[in-house]
Amino acid sequence: MNKTELIEELRMSLPSRRMLEVVNIGAVKVGDELIILKQRPNYDVIEENMIAYNERHNVYHNYKELLAKNVIFNTGLFGFKGREAIKNYLTKGE
Numbered sequence: 001m002n003k004t005e006l007i008e009e010l011r012m013s014l015p016s017r018r019m020l021e022v023v024n025i026g027a028v029k030v031g032d033e034l035i036i037l038k039q040r041p042n043y044d045v046i047e048e049n050m051i052a053y054n055e056r057h058n059v060y061h062n063y064k065e066l067l068a069k070n071v072i073f074n075t076g077l078f079g080f081k082g083r084e085a086i087k088n089y090l091t092k093g094e
Helices: 003-013 018-022 080-091
Strands: 025-030 033-039 051-053 070-073
Touching: 003 033, 003 080, 025 080
Parallel strands: 025 070, 051 070
Antiparallel strands: 025 033
């Protein structure tokens, strides 16, 4: 699995599309690599300035706590296919 395929699978695997709609930067840590799922123009990715997010809510949650934030999503938030994609991506180099 290449990086582009991983990003697409992870975007579809989040519990809600709203999560990526409201953030300035949305990313996930895969191994030692920070995979950017969304980045608004004119926002720099500085990992130290990002918040970790691992709260599960139902699909209708507003996610206002993420509004205009730079977020690293926990891998546990992703569905089964997203977690499998992460495993495949990590083992591709072995």
